[in-house]
Amino acid sequence: MRSAARKLGRAGVHFGHGTDNAIDDAAALLWHVMKLPADAPPSVYERRLTAAQQQAFAALVQRRIEAREPAVYLTGETYFAGIPLRTDRRALIPRSPLAELIETRFHPWVEPARVTRILDLGTGSGCIAIACARFFPRAQVDAVDISPEALQLAAENLRRLRLGRRVHPVLSDHFAALEGRRYDIIVSNPPYVGAREMKSLPPEYGHEPKLALAAGRDGLASVRVILREAALHLNPGGILVVEVGNTEAAVRRRYPRVPFVWLEFERGGGGVFLLTREQLESHVR
Numbered sequence: 555m556r557s558a559a560r561k562l563g564r565a566g567v568h569f570g571h572g573t574d575n576a577i578d579d580a581a582a583l584l585w586h587v588m589k590l591p592a593d594a595p596p597s598v599y600e601r602r603l604t605a606a607q608q609q610a611f612a613a614l615v616q617r618r619i620e621a622r623e624p625a626v627y628l629t630g631e632t633y634f635a636g637i638p639l640r641t642d643r644r645a646l647i648p649r650s651p652l653a654e655l656i657e658t659r660f661h662p663w664v665e666p667a668r669v670t671r672i673l674d675l676g677t678g679s680g681c682i683a684i685a686c687a688r689f690f691p692r693a694q695v696d697a698v699d700i701s702p703e704a705l706q707l708a709a710e711n712l713r714r715l716r717l718g719r720r721v722h723p724v725l726s727d728h729f730a731a732l733e734g735r736r737y738d739i740i741v742s743n744p745p746y747v748g749a750r751e752m753k754s755l756p757p758e759y760g761h762e763p764k765l766a767l768a769a770g771r772d773g774l775a776s777v778r779v780i781l782r783e784a785a786l787h788l789n790p791g792g793i794l795v796v797e798v799g800n801t802e803a804a805v806r807r808r809y810p811r812v813p814f815v816w817l818e819f820e821r822g823g824g825g826v827f828l829l830t831r832e833q834l835e836s837h838v839r
């Protein structure tokens with residue numbers, strides 16, 4: 555594992571798709587080859603790889619370096635909010651800081667017992683919708699995406715986790731297919747990468763769907779629609795939570811009078827704002 559990590563480091567691969575350093579990246583590949591559970595005890599470090607496992611591991615490390623394919627696409631699996639998920643090139647690799655907020659049930663912004671309807675806008679692999687369903691066991695969750703391929707992967711994850719009765723994949727361009735539906739929480743990790751930043755992304759991002767990343771010239775194409783239409787789909791007292799990553803600066807500049815609350819995360823990451831329905835309504839007016 556150490557020798558693979560050194561190779562990855564020397565090759566200058568980019569980390570940030572579910573792992574953020576060379577050792578974790580190498581471990582993800584090795585764990586996959588050895589079919590180890592994520593919570594394997596330290597005694598596994600004593601194990602020896604069979605010749606076939608050594609070969610398979612070396613091949614994965616090589617592919618990681620040559621094709622710059624993120625480790626999690628090579629293994630086809632990851633964890634989000636502690637939940638195992640399938641991942642492949644049909645959808646973005648789950649890595650949103652929103653996992654932490656969902657695990658704490660959006661504390662202190664909602665009363666969890668009152669949350670019965672949640673919307674995940676731009677669901678991709680389904681990670682956010684699935685985590686919401688797990689942490690709000692009484693809620694129904696709509697999982698919206700414009701990409702039929704992403705929704706297929708989300709549906710596969712739902713089936714494996716037996717959440718099909720509470721999480722509903724919906725093919726829709728933003729809110730277009732949601733007329734009349736209202737929610738207690740709208741949560742979204744929409745595309746938010748501007749045109750210039752798209753050109754400078756490390757090659758690993760080229761394996762992810764462009765639709766999941768690119769958001770027009772200024773990165774605000776999706777955020778603009780969400781800010782305009784979300785209030786119509788929120789119940790009184792409902793909240794909107796949106797990840798915009800480092801497009802935060804552009805959002806602040808473009809909407810200087812909107813009273814965004816920028817959330818902080820213990821496990822890192824940022825660029826996530828929260829607004830109440832009432833704040834959104836006054837923005838729209």
Ligand SMILES: C[S@@+](CC[C@H](N)C(=O)[O-])C[C@H]1O[C@@H](n2cnc3c(N)ncnc32)[C@H](O)[C@@H]1O
Nearest residue numbers: 648676677678699700701727728743744745766
């Ligand atoms: C940044 S990815 C987030 C995926 C997933 N929620 C996550 O956190 O890993 C954005 C998602 O929004 C979807 N999307 C892009 N434009 C959309 C639109 N106009 N309406 C609905 N979904 C859209 C993309 O297909 C993609 O799955």
